[in-house]
Amino acid sequence: ATPTSIPHDDANGPRNVVVLLLDSLNRHLLGCYGGREFETPNIDRLAARSVAFTRHYAGSLPCMPARHDILCGAWDFLWRPWGSIEIWEDAITHQLRLNGVVTQLISDHPHLFEAGGENYHCDFGAWDYQRGHEGDPWKLRPDPSWVGTPALPAATGWVHRAYDDSRTYFRSEADFPGPKTMAAAAAWLDDNAGAHERFFLFVDEFDPHEPFDTPEPWTYRYHDQRDGELIIWPPYTTDAIGSGALTEQQAAQIRANYGAKLSMIDHWLGKVLDALDRHELWDDTMVVLCTDHGHYLGEHGGAFGKPGMAIRNTLGHIPLLVHWPGAVAGVCEALTASVDLHATIADLFGVSVGHRTHGVSLRPLLEGSSAAVRDWVLQGYFGREVNVVDQAGTYLRAAPNGPLPLSLWSNRWSTMPVHA
Secondary structure (H helix, E strand, O other): OOOOOOOOOOOOOOOEEEEEEEOOOOHHHOHHHOOOOOOOHHHHHHHOOOEEEEEEEOOEOOHHHHHHHHHHOOOOOOOOOOOOOOOOOOOHHHHHHHOOOEEEEEEOOHHHHOOOOHHHOOOOOEEEEOOOOOOOOOOOOOOOOOOOOOOOOOOOOOOOOHHHHHHHHOOOHHHOHHHHHHHHHHHHHHHHOOOOOOEEEEEEEOOOOOOOOOOOOOOOOOOOOOOOOOOOOOOOEOOOOOOOOOOHHHHHHHHHHHHHHHHHHHHHHHHHHHHHHHOOHHHOEEEEEEOOOOOEEOHHHHOEEOOOOOOOHHHHEOOEEEEOOOOOOEEEEEEEEOHHHHHHHHHHHOOOOOOOOOOOOOHHHHOOOOOOOOOEEEEEOOOOOEEEEEOOEEEEEOOOOOOOOOOOOOOOOOOOOOOO
């Protein structure tokens, strides 16, 4: 189809959208939500311009199901564990592109380019993949020179990870994937601000997801265990210390290493905010800071990672900051979910969605309405308990005899890989 430009009425909401998705971002550790353990000055800087949603919840977990919620607007966990966009649906970028909105993805998230998650990027007008994070198969051997590389963490044990090789190619902080992604996003704004009628920029940043690996001056910012092994890969367990997976000292270090990663990516996120300042984009651009889920760092009896336990608020109650031009910065206590971002973007750009969705637009809340936009949120992992979140709290329900047998609903099951 030939793209048709969507006209913009200055009285009809923002012209552009910038989404900044930080993976595994813990709401309770952000300064703007009351956290004092780690420093997040630039997230707090954005919060000062934004509506901070205090009852915002993840729907589908973990990484790719959560992105399906945001980009497709339908709760993913109810019918499959992890997968691509299906033949009966489209990402929001499909409708935007057909209607003349410039769409750009900038990301270092390896799961977006793996089997089972690879087609979320396809309907963006362009995408920029910054290489080297976590399991990204970027390099097949370590850099033979290894000169000037920031000090490497100790060996990660018997499992050889792609990151072990990629890490040797990082010469400075600016070479780490998170900083590269944020620098690329700032550069894109410098190159494109004012060049398009309307644009949608989606920055899918994998930090502060593990590995919790940072160069100086971040490495020992929140701990000083310089004589021991630097642990950058957290275990996924419900009882790290009791099970012997970690000592108390190691558990404290991993939590501090997460904090170092959080503060480092917050610093580089400031480069994007600086670009928004330079081009005075705050006046006509909706800016969203969101995440897919949180990350356990020793809470609830020693849980780490995203283990097979009931979803507590540490994991499922997530931050959402939205700068909406003209809106008064402050707090919104309305119940909201990740699928609502999809509905809000569709509403703002005036596009229709053909497949069934579960989101509701947050626009009324951003424009000052005090009326609730939804009464409940569904939340969960495929095949496990389902949470129902409402104003009264969270109700958890699981099958009495376990989840089996399970049915996977996917027309692409025979042709499109799905992680079970």
